[in-house]
Amino acid sequence: MKPKVFLEFVEIKSLIASVLPFVLGTLYAVYNYHQVHLGYLILFFIASSLFHMATNANDNYQDFLHAPRNADNQEFLEATNVVGVNQISIRQARAITFGLGGLSLILGLWLVTRTGLPLLWMGLYSYAVGYFYAGGPKPISSGPFGEFFSGFTMGFMIFWIAVFINTYDKVAITGTSTLEVLIASGIAIFAISNIMLANNICDMDEDIALGRHTILYYLGKPVMLQVFAWSYIVGYVCLMVAVWMGVLPKLSLLTLLSVVPVLKNTQLFLKKQVKTETFILAIKNATIICLSFVVFMGLGLIFN
Template sequence: MSIPQFMRFVDIRTKFTSMLPVCIGVLYALYYFNSFNFLNTLIFFIATVLLDFTTTAINVLVDYQTASVNSLERESNIMGRENIPEKLVIYYIFGMLLLYFILGFILVARTDLALLPLGIISAIIAVTYTYGPIALSRMPLGELFSGPPLGLGIIFISIFVNYREELILSLSFQDNTFLLLGDWLMILIIIFVSLPQVLLISNIVLANNICDLEQDVGNHRFTLVYHLGKEKSIRLYNWLTYGSYVTLALPILFGWLPRIMLLIYPTLIFVHRQVKLFNQKQDKSETFITSVKSFLAFTLVEIILFVIAILWTTF
């Protein structure tokens, strides 16, 4: 498989939902703790992208295998369209998972044992999201197991691997006992700082499921949208979008985020237009992109403002 073909296979265009939260976590560690570890960040970034690639690869493989032979779905799948052998895809999946765990163990050795269960849980979610007898994406759990791991999980670990001077979370063993210690206030702060990302990433999955409702039901995939109904799901989509701006206010108010983050709120004008477009029509090829645009408008401005705040405090 050539590099361009591999990039199409893992759909590199969609990886911003894992890459950008890493940036936010690193920038937060720089701003709040004045701490940055380049090697830890690089290892974690590569491991995160590898796990995201693995999730996409499993999803493509499962969709290809479950499609009827000679069906339009199989022909439109990149494996059928570009004649990529199943065996090769399986080798890539296991190879990427193996490399993910190798990098993870290196990172655990460089930080703390508390990172190990976090990494294992992330891998389990990534694999079972589309694979297995009870795939998470086929149940009303897709949003729950996408937003929190990608939003909160990635940001938390990005901060964790960069700030080791004081305790955020630590796990140790002695004989038959284990000791888990953590700074509950710091963990709570990270949760509130991450909430906008959690809501916006969950919203991308929700928008995708709204657009694919009929197709999903035909493929026996009963997502949250199926259980709520389309009208209530669109209402939830609106709440999650605007809720990201509401939840941003608390960390700014308590000084957990710099006051310059208030400049994110003007993006609400653009985001409101995107929400209106999606409310009018829910189509995968035309309006699904509005959820992505809302996420990018919020997140890219947040990253830019973080950089400005860090430069301001530095110089």
């Protein structure tokens, strides 16, 4: 397989969606607990990146494998899905998926032996979501909860694991500390879940043809377009609440400056939902929000 095809198969461009929560979780640990375990952190970064690629590969080959073979789906099978377009064999697709996932699992289990059982439970949840997102008899991505699981797993779990790995020997996991992490990561959760929502909005007709009953199928496009817009607002509210609680530096509030480009992109998406033209706006919004959060949270650490 050519490198270009491999990178397309694992959707390398989407890796930033897991990298930024990882960085944010690390900054959170530094701000609140003044501690970093750099070696373990690097291993977690590698493991999470490998698993992110494995999950994307699994999504692509499972979608190709389970798509109905009929005239309505011919374009999806031959011109849309990366497996069909590049004629990747199912055997090769599985080898890449389970190879990447296996390497990630080995690194993850070793980290469990060094940091403790909480990481095992976090990891088991993440791996289960990663596989069943597109695998199994009823994939998560084909149902009404895809947005929740994508946003929660990438926006919160990666953030939380990064915090845990840096503080496992100093801070016990409690309901209060978990709630604080959840609120602090809220802006990332909603920005990332909106990527999945935008994808489903653009693909609504194709999804119905493929037998997928996403949340669009149940609530309709007009309602979910409103949810798309309000999700950003709720995310910004989470940011302000986290600063008020004292778990984020005050300079993090400058992330609110991202409202200007995010509002512009959101208005464009609300007017037109075409996969090849406007889906990218949701990705841009998530990148702008999370990158702004990283920059201003980092500045908050420096000038705190």
